[in-house]
Amino acid sequence: xxxxxxxxxxxxxxxxxxxxxxxxxxxxxxxxxxxxxxxxxxxxxxxxxxxxxxxxxxxxxxxxxxxxxxxxxxxxxxxxxxxxxxxxxxxxxxxxxxxxxxxxxxxxxxxxxxxxxxxxxxxxxxxxxxxxxxxxxxxxxxxxxxxxxxxxxxxxxxxxxxxxxxxxxxxxxxxxxxxxxxxxxxxxxxxxxxxxxxxxxxxxxxxxxxxxxxxxxxxxxxxxxxxxxxxxxxxxxxxxxxxxxxxxxxxxxxxxxxxxxxxxxxxxxxxxxxxxxxxxxxxxxxxxxxxxxxxxxxxxxxxxxxxxxxxxxxxxxxxxxxxxxxxxxxxxxxxxxxxxxxxxxxxxxxxxxxxxxxxxxxxxxxxxxxxxxxxxxxxxxxxxxxxxxxxxxxxxxxxx
Numbered sequence: 001x002x003x004x005x006x007x008x009x010x011x012x013x014x015x016x017x018x019x020x021x022x023x024x025x026x027x028x029x030x031x032x033x034x035x036x037x038x039x040x041x042x043x044x045x046x047x048x049x050x051x052x053x054x055x056x057x058x059x060x061x062x063x064x065x066x067x068x069x070x071x072x073x074x075x076x077x078x079x080x081x082x083x084x085x086x087x088x089x090x091x092x093x094x095x096x097x098x099x100x101x102x103x104x105x106x107x108x109x110x111x112x113x114x115x116x117x118x119x120x121x122x123x124x125x126x127x128x129x130x131x132x133x134x135x136x137x138x139x140x141x142x143x144x145x146x147x148x149x150x151x152x153x154x155x156x157x158x159x160x161x162x163x164x165x166x167x168x169x170x171x172x173x174x175x176x177x178x179x180x181x182x183x184x185x186x187x188x189x190x191x192x193x194x195x196x197x198x199x200x201x202x203x204x205x206x207x208x209x210x211x212x213x214x215x216x217x218x219x220x221x222x223x224x225x226x227x228x229x230x231x232x233x234x235x236x237x238x239x240x241x242x243x244x245x246x247x248x249x250x251x252x253x254x255x256x257x258x259x260x261x262x263x264x265x266x267x268x269x270x271x272x273x274x275x276x277x278x279x280x281x282x283x284x285x286x287x288x289x290x291x292x293x294x295x296x297x298x299x300x301x302x303x304x305x306x307x308x309x310x311x312x313x314x315x316x317x318x319x320x321x322x323x324x325x326x327x328x329x330x331x332x333x334x335x336x337x338x339x340x341x342x343x344x345x346x347x348x349x350x351x352x353x354x355x356x357x358x359x360x361x362x363x364x365x366x367x368x369x370x371x372x373x374x375x376x377x378x379x380x381x382x383x384x385x386x387x388x389x390x391x392x393x394x395x396x397x398x399x400x
Contacts, residue, residue: 011073012302013221013290018066019301019354020286022308023347024059026315027051030343033323034316035109036172036331048336057201057275058282060111063308064205065283067115068212069221071122076216086123092374093119099313099370105181107316108188114196118206125210134214141207142276144200147269154262177326200272208279224287231284238280245274303354307364311350360384 031051032038075085093116100112128134153160171180196202215221224231252267290298304311321327334342357364361382363371372380 010306011069011221012299013224013287014066014069015302015305016290016298017062017283017286017301017305018308019304019306019351020298021059021062021066022304022311023301023350024055025063025312026347027340027343028056028059029109029315030319030339030346031336033331033334033339034107034172034320036323039173040331045336047340051340053278054282057204057271058279060201061204061208061275061279062283063111064115064118064208065212065215065279066305067119068122068209068214069216070212071119071126071209072213072216075126088374089123090120092370093117095370095373099309099366103313103316104189104192105184106320108184108192110192110316112312113189114192114202114205118202118209121206122209122213125213131214131217134210134217138207138210138214141203141210142273144203144269144272146197146203147200147265147272150265151262151269154260154265160261172324173331174325180324180326200268204272204276207276221287225291228288228291231287235281235284235288238277238284242274242277242281245270245277249274300351300355303358304351306358307354307367309370310364310366311354313366315346 028051031048071089074089096119097113097116100110100114100116103112104110125134125137128137150160171183175183196205220227249267249270252263252270286298289295323330325331354364361368362384363382368380368382
């Protein structure tokens with residue numbers, strides 16, 4: 001969830017892609033009722049299945065891609081490197097981690113802490129100069145090494161400790177706010193990291209961050225028009241791969257209490273590869289449309305991308321109390337279709353609101369607060385009439 005430098009060096013297509021991702025994340029969160037859905041007897045609807053197929057597991061990967069892209073772009077804007085940059089960047093990630101911890105007290109599914117921790121890997125990846133080696137590291141992450149080890153152990157009949165992906169949020173239905181906060185702090189935080197590791201999400205996000213770094217170094221987004229024919233071929237290949245993986249996933253027995261670990265892990269591996277392939281389809285489809293007359297529509301997402309942190313936190317701050325039992329308890333009165341309609345209305349509203357806000361201000365409220373905290377300087381200008389920041393000032397580069 002980072003930006004790419006000051007206002008003069010931002011890449012609009014990346015901001016637009018980030019805006020698309022944060023909107024997709026909200027659609028998924030609403031269909032999940034911010035986690036409450038999984039604690040209720042439920043039936044899958046066509047609307048929900050469509051939202052999950054298009055966005056679940058993909059939009060976070062797109063955010064990680066933008067995160068990695070911004071790492072290189074921010075460093076380039078700063079025109080500094082080495083130890084000094086590493087410490088300063090780590091300080092930024094520490095602040096992000098703190099924001100995520102606070103957010104996680106209300107919503108256990110917070111992703112900011114995960115992005116902050118994985119973001120540290122970019123400091124190590126940045127030492128790899130060779131593009132091919134860097135790409136190889138990314139692909140190794142996306143191939144899910146932990147799942148491959150587990151599958152290999154099962155095939156070799158080597159016993160491994162049993163583990164289960166447990167990330168329930170039962171208190172979302174009937175718990176008080178105090179109980180929810182206590183559980184999110186003491187148990188849900190650990191369960192989230194367990195889920196991220198065992199589900200393959202950690203390796204996915206790390207892989208996409210590194211791919212973002214590769215894209216930034218090669219300036220792939222800035223020069224997208226020059227490799228249009230290539231990305232059309234890649235898009236076609238990724239689309240066929242996505243369909244094939246989806247069919248393969250459906251052919252494997254559904255997981256359950258009696259599902260052998262080999263079947264469970266194989267199905268999970270295919271699901272991870274499906275998400276990766278589908279993410280490629282989404283990103284390249286966005287780039288393809290961006291290069292057409294429809295770019296004007298996608299550009300409406302650029303302000304949303306510039307305020308991604310603000311909207312991510314604001315969505316939880318508003319809808320968790322509305323949906324959960326400690327608040328209005330809407331979880332018991334809305335279905336998947338209602339949730340999707342509500343999400344679309346909010347996405348339209350936040351798109352209009354972001355454009356209006358950025359006419360008068362340079363940053364979203366939380367984007368400004370993050371920069372000011374990183375700089376230890378509350379005088380960071382926010383209104384557009386203020387003097388423009390210096391290009392070399394690392395503290396005034398964009399982070400979301």
